[in-house]
Amino acid sequence: MKKTPPITSNSMNENYFLKKKIQMAVLYAVLSGIAIYTLAPLWLLLVNSFKSQSEIISSPLGLPSEITFSYLSNAMKEINFFRALFITTAITSTSVLLIVIVSSMAAWIMVRNKSKASTIVFMCFVAAMLIPFQAVMYPLIQFFDDIRLKSATGLVLMYGGFGLSMSVFLYHGFVKSVPRGVEEAATIDGCNIFQMYIHVVMPLLKSITVTVIVLNSMWIWNDYLLPFLVIGNSPTKTLVLELYFARITAGQFGNPWQLIFPSVMVSIIPIIIVYLFLQKYIVKGISDGAIKS
């Protein structure tokens, strides 16, 4: 907000601008301080990914004495980086795709066909947002084990179910603001429901779809508990699980920082890269999501 300075004598005017300038300088200094504080842990992560255990302990803050990639490559082997990256990417993207398709279809038709049934179904989805994961996890795992889906496929279905409520809620709120005129025109032109959904409805829902993708990918990619319960210590571990088990197995005798730092480092590099490229959409997605709900 720009405030117009009060119209007074010249010297007061100068005083006013000087005061504003100092205020701004202080503001920037404080913000920069906080930015350094925010980045400091990541700096630690970076420099200590190139050091031996003894060097990490003796000089944790400084640059490494020599640049060696042996710790990073060792960590990549330890956490089966490429395999885990592939599994995590596959699970996250199929889950998010499932969530987007199922929840957008349901929310759209629920808004367009107002009936008692549609209100009840919607209320169920909203109420389910209050159920914490812990309340359902044991029976869920047992049930999926019984139907032989305690696997990566089952994991995708579970994410589909857990991501559904919030996504239906977001789509539902958004579809309400989309006029149905275009859709009516499309039916007159002889569009069937699937053509309409793909060519008419989905393009109109693009911005909320970004929000749904961002919010769901963020938690699914980083989720620890569900893969831990479903996959556990089997070969098809996700990145987070690999990290967890590497820490557990190596950490029985103190903390093996020379393994933990580079492992954490390689496991977060993919996200950092995605963030740097897509941060505009991510931040917009989050803030749109907050306003809509």
Added chain:
Amino acid sequence: MNFYKKWFWPLVIPSLLLFTMVILYPFIMGVVNSFLAWRGTYYFDPDTGTRATSMFKSFVGFANYKEAFQDTRFISALVYTVKYTFIAVIFVNVAALALALMVTKITKSSGIYRTIFFLPNMLGGLALGFIWQFIFQIIFTDILFSPEALYLPFLRYMTQDSTKALFALAMLNTWQYAGYMMIIYVAGLNNISADYYEAASIDGASYWYSFRKITIPMLMPSFTIVFFMTLANSFKLLDQNVALTDGEFGTRLLAMQILRTVKDTAPPNYGKAQAQAVIFFILVAGITLTQVAITKRKEVEM
């Protein structure tokens, strides 16, 4: 329109199917199992002392709940979670609001600051927990706050004491979530028309006065969302708890207590774990509903 009506069920059923499989059925089974001597893979019959032939023979009434409330670990996890939530909600909200006020005030490079502050949210709680464990154990203890440097005993060995760990966990989560909540507050602040502030400044209102009389009331919808999210997140926190202290030194939060109950007991007492989970659900639902009701009432329509 008839067209939509015809397609209602075909398009809703996939979501209902997923919902039933993943949430509704397990939730109902969860409540049922909390009244049974459930051992995970089988039901135990308390009368014969063997496997029950049917689910109903394994009914134990409120015994699992009674056992849960008599378990000191459960009670201490409950108290610890309430304490933690209280501290974390204050920390995160104050930090997020302060950041939002600052980044909306500056004219240049506000985007860079937002990008940096939001960055920690992209990373998983487990990975961040490991890095912060190092910070608390090595950087804080041996370097920054050691007797040779800025000696602050409270900030040393923070992961090895139940009270200190509470603050360590709150610091970690403030560092991680403040940027997220800041984005929501920024969206709220941008919705407030500059006219209000102009009118107030013409009337000679000070910054604090217009902050109290304009910003706070107009920001109520954002408070509702941020409080809801921070309350729920803190109450359900798990990953950071696992990574930072793994529940040692009496630092177990409820989510971890439910997860570890089946490891604490032999044979694994899933019935008791499930009773704790139902109590957990009632608490989470109760707290968040109350909070939304209270803040909604304070929201002003302008």
